[in-house]
Amino acid sequence: MSNGMSTAGTSYVHAFRPSEYTTALLRAIETDCLALGNGRVLDMGVGSGLLLAALIHAGATQAWGVDIDPAAIEASQSLLAPVTHGRTCRLILGDMWDAVPDAAQFDVIVANLPHFPANVSYADRPKNWTGGDGRNTIDRFLKGLPDHLAQSGTAYFTHHDLIGLDHTVKLVESLGLRWSTVTQWTVFEPPERMEAVSAQTRALAEKSTHYYGGYAFVTARIIKIQWAPT
Numbered sequence: 001m002s003n004g005m006s007t008a009g010t011s012y013v014h015a016f017r018p019s020e021y022t023t024a025l026l027r028a029i030e031t032d033c034l035a036l037g038n039g040r041v042l043d044m045g046v047g048s049g050l051l052l053a054a055l056i057h058a059g060a061t062q063a064w065g066v067d068i069d070p071a072a073i074e075a076s077q078s079l080l081a082p083v084t085h086g087r088t089c090r091l092i093l094g095d096m097w098d099a100v101p102d103a104a105q106f107d108v109i110v111a112n113l114p115h116f117p118a119n120v121s122y123a124d125r126p127k128n129w130t131g132g133d134g135r136n137t138i139d140r141f142l143k144g145l146p147d148h149l150a151q152s153g154t155a156y157f158t159h160h161d162l163i164g165l166d167h168t169v170k171l172v173e174s175l176g177l178r179w180s181t182v183t184q185w186t187v188f189e190p191p192e193r194m195e196a197v198s199a200q201t202r203a204l205a206e207k208s209t210h211y212y213g214g215y216a217f218v219t220a221r222i223i224k225i226q227w228a229p230t
Contacts, residue, residue, distance in 0.1 A: 016048035016075050020187070021158040021220065025112050026054055028156050028182045028222045033058040039107035042066070042148070044096060044141060049076030051110050053083050060108070062088040066099045097144035105148055109155040113137050117163050118196035134163045139171060145225060146175050155225040156182065161208035162189075162197065162218050178228040184221035191216070 046065030115134030
């Protein structure tokens with residue numbers, strides 16, 4: 001963690017610049033993960049490595065990151081190199097939970113996965129950040145939590161309510177987990193993004209979407225997951 005403004009040797013800065021979702025998740029880490037002690041943490045979809053750096057700053061001694069993009073692994077290695085002294089840092093190229101050993105469990109799991117429910121892309125972002133079937137992305141993440149979240153552990157992830165909050169809640173509860181919203185905010189979605197979303201998806205997210213003339217606004221949130229009391 002540095003207060004300096006230099007970006008020398010940090011080629012990842014533009015391609016992996018933090019979004020408002022990253023910033024909100026960073027804030028959740030800084031306020032909710034105050035003392036991790038000897039905690040083992042995982043960032044699913046590690047990107048630049050920023051969130052892992054924040055978790056290390058909070059006290060994590062074993063930091064894991066998974067990403068399907070080789071450029072993300074390289075970016076994480078660059079960002080994390082100055083802050084991982086004396087700590088275990090394992091960065092894995094792979095497809096979500098397929099890349100994580102079956103027996104591995106974590107005290108904190110974070111995820112800021114591209115899950116806008118339509119294929120949209122940007123010239124200045126990695127090509128695989130296109131959204132697509134956002135519901136499938138979040139479902140895959142949630143279904144892997146029971147095998148990898150320690151009994152006293154906590155997971156945090158970004159959630160765009162256009163994929164359907166009710167579906168997410170039902171799935172979380174069916175897995176024996178409980179959820180809460182750490183923070184939520186309103187996102188403006190430009191017409192070109194909303195036009196790419198199917199009418200069926202827009203209908204399912206009607207409660208979370210508000211229109212003022214031709215402008216669409218959708219609720220986004222950071223969701224916190226823990227084991228439900230038995």
